[in-house]
Amino acid sequence: MERYSRQVLYKGIGESGQHLISTSTVLIVGVGALGSLSAEMLARAGVRKLILIDRDYVEYSNLQRQTLYTAHDAQEKTPKVIAAKGRLMEIRPDLEVEAHIAHCDAQLLMEVAASANLLLDGTDNFDTRLMINDVAYKIGIPWVYAACVEASYSSAGFIPGSTPCYRCLVPILPSTTLTCDTAGIIGPAVQMAVAEQVTTGLKILTEQFAPPYYMRVGNIWDMDHMKFRMDAMHSDECETCGIRPVYPSLLAQADHAMRLCGRDTVQVMDPRINGAVVDHALGRLGTEVNHTPYFKEFHYENFRFVCFNNGRLLIHGLGDMNKARTLVNQLFG
Structure with missing residues (x-):
């Protein structure tokens, strides 16, 4: 345990918390800016296994903020999950890594999520987040959302049976069509989003994520950091976590x-x-x-x-x- 001694010394984790972390499996959907950094943090924190899903490969424009990757990865156009697995295994040779070079559809996500203790969102689009939300609530595993663009970031944790789900929050989420590819992004915004996301993930894995529940948002450039309470935002009519769930994102036919x-x-x-x-x-x-x-x-x-x-x-x-x-x-x- 010497490797994790400073983490064990922290009163929020301790030896019992470290044991829970070291026996956990975390699924990360997307290993771009958010997912690559969260994967590294969790590997260094001592999780037993990481499951990575991503359809893309490393490009030079990624290197400004996607910290697991190198110029060699971009030159070779290495698939992100392969490059991530190689670097993570260098950081921690005892780590188990399951890599999927694939488009994350509902069938794949249902299959791989069944063995996970926690699901992390490293995606960049709304529809995939709704699918993650539906899978998590259908099979009953927690997940943590994160997003960032320009200098802004946001994050929240969702626990089936305890918190409202992501679909419940959609009406109050800021409406934007901005993406990193159209509006840009700075590295510190990624770091803030992942710091919030992984901290929430560690609380969940160590069984310390408890009410009140918040979504956290901020702008690192303006140094504005806020949170709003989301406990009461649950809707009985929600198609994911309401009285009669139908999980619509799992029923939708994917376009070819x-x-x-x-x-x-x-x-x-x-x-x-x-x-x-x-x-x-x-x-x-x-x-x-x-x-x-x-x-x-x-x-x-x-x-x-x-x-x-x-x-x-x-x-x-x-x-x-x-x-x-x-x-x-x-x-x-």
């Missing part, structure tokens, strides 16, 4: 094409498209392909394609989903 938040990139899901299909189609066209251990990269009609082996494609430089479907049909039939 979606625009990634704040970016000129469209993601297309098509299970027909595996490595062999891509090689055959591009060989017929005489298109040059960059092969990596995780995906194939090529250019077609001035767009950059990244094709993973599970039927997932990213088309960069494109914001039109109908055009994306047309390009995929032209290439692969």
